[in-house]
Amino acid sequence: MFPENLMMKLSEKTPSKICLVVLDGLGGIPYNGKTELETSRHPNLDEFAANSACGTSVPVALGITPGSGPGHLALFGYNPMTYLIGRGILEALGIGLELTEFDLACRANFATEQKGIIIDRRAGRISSEENERLVKILSAAITDIDGVKVKTYTGKEHRFVVVFTGENMTDGLEDADPQKEGLPAKECIASGDSSARSARIVNAFIKKAGEALKDEKVANAVLLRGFACTPEIPKMPDLYHLSCGAFAVYPMYKGLASLVGMELVDCGQTLQSQIKALAENYGRFDFAFFHYKYTDSNGEDKNFEGKVAAIKNFDKILPEILKLNFDVVCITADHSTPAKMGSHSWHPCPVAIKSKFEPVDEVVKFTERNFSKGVLGRIWATDIMPLLLANAGKLKKFGA
């Protein structure tokens, strides 16, 4: 990877515009001989490939299956092995919270305790409505511990999120969760001196929560895990001298974009409203991140046909993105989500870059196997941002 400090020196502001389109989990593996991309009809993606430099991109390292965090950070040009996003932060981003450097976030469960023993880690999977009622109780009972603000947020069923906001909040905390039923509740333990105060505050929260819930029959305890602070990460506008806009519908991707300094643009909830937002805000940004979720979600659901349909649906609106006339357009994925596996995978992702400065190759079909023969070859996901900036004329020469 090209080092960040040099990237900061080489990049410069110019009027050119870049659009990075992420079709989440796009890559697949063959199912009855063909991948989702090989099965789907997608004439606009094929035409895009035919006019682009094509290749494949490795999200993190060969054989390594990335989560959404590392997958996106790599696309934004960050070394995903350097900048680790903890589970609590991702969970908080996933429910739409905007976080700052003063936040310590964690995942939480409502649980059932009897005589000091956790007898149900999920409190019988209470309904989300019941969860909302309980979170109101907690929110009313606990607002502040030792000068640190505490906020609780409803999730699905038994799950919720706690965010502790204050000076010097640190992670490096062990899960306050016995992980198994039949064991006593577990205190949060600091892994070192620097997190001792955070551990005390977390433990005070657990105690207060138990008191606030003591009259509940089912959900009378809380288990907290995945403690994480926001990573210290340089912002894209500083790193690349770019104004960046994020056009995403799902909270987690908005959250990731916001972590790296993008402005979140309200996109509504449909692909049409998302395109409309992109068109209306075209003039405002040097760099637009456009995120499409349904290729991934269908892959995760092992819904091969659903993923094929999601590809077709995106294909239909692609001309609306292209007619905006970005100087550089890249279509790629953060990772593969083969429907055959029903999960993220390690397989390299298709990547196509359209720019007047990239040579067009012989690839005319937008598929994994065709792209493996493209002129870009196999690159690392972290190579994509430098290539886009270079094609947009935003990178000065390195050295004399």
Place this chain on the structure above:
Amino acid sequence: MFPENLMMKLSEKTPSKICLVVLDGLGGIPYNGKTELETSRHPNLDEFAANSACGTSVPVALGITPGSGPGHLALFGYNPMTYLIGRGILEALGIGLELTEFDLACRANFATEQKGIIIDRRAGRISSEENERLVKILSAAITDIDGVKVKTYTGKEHRFVVVFTGENMTDGLEDADPQKEGLPAKECIASGDSSARSARIVNAFIKKAGEALKDEKVANAVLLRGFACTPEIPKMPDLYHLSCGAFAVYPMYKGLASLVGMELVDCGQTLQSQIKALAENYGRFDFAFFHYKYTDSNGEDKNFEGKVAAIKNFDKILPEILKLNFDVVCITADHSTPAKMGSHSWHPCPVAIKSKFEPVDEVVKFTERNFSKGVLGRIWATDIMPLLLANAGKLKKFGA
């Protein structure tokens, strides 16, 4: 490379089984227009390629010719530039010794000394029988120096191996060998304070050996070089949470496998007995390393036809490996040994991975040039283990 500490966190034990077949020195370069693989008929390897993801693998770095140590360490997923195996250790492994962290090993020559001057560094290349007689004299005369156990082992002609075993033995010792005839014998010099004691013990050995051999007419001195301790290297069972079995016939490869924590399975001396051992022990290991030597040894001997025949011989028994039904099978090489060169070379090696999760490409011939068009592209040898683990479902997702 994906860092070891993360690999340790991501890997997990599952019931799936992996077989890594190393056809030593398999790759070649054209001789009269065709490589050994392009000349040989090998229908089973071709069928394997047709059902695999194919590519080429760079053992260490482009242009770098690896020894057997780095070649194999890279295949086992270790950075061959981090873990260096000293010459003495490799020599000791090569004659079948099993070494521990307390061993300091070196290569040794019987030599002829006259009035303090080395007049023949190889003692007239004495016979191996003569060597055995002399090693018996040394073994009887020197068993222990200053609490350190000393053992000498016969090699071929004038060569033998010395192993010093004790607490705190260190390498970092200069060769005790003038390298040229007509110069005085040379003491072993410590490169730093930490190896001063080891140097003293080595020099005491040289002196005692000279005394024990003083009545010999030809071999009346010893020269020691390539001092090395075993490298501190994490074991594969710890790194990958795998039980590993090595199916190799040649001592050096058994030794390398044992260094990284594999269990050595007695394979007899023939390819048939090796296959039989693999079949009989199939249930015992998550990971089987199967080593075939003759592609390399014929290459080293500049025996093009011999290497072609070695490929054919392996091809015949390949179905017996495949019928065992490993979940993931990889066939590759530790380096190329082109018969045209008669030595190891830097050329990338063919690599084919067969697994239900790897996309099959259009490659149907098991040759270097066909493989360069495969879907795996060109990978590093150190990428192979992560890919095999991923395909076997043994790697958790990285990051949330």
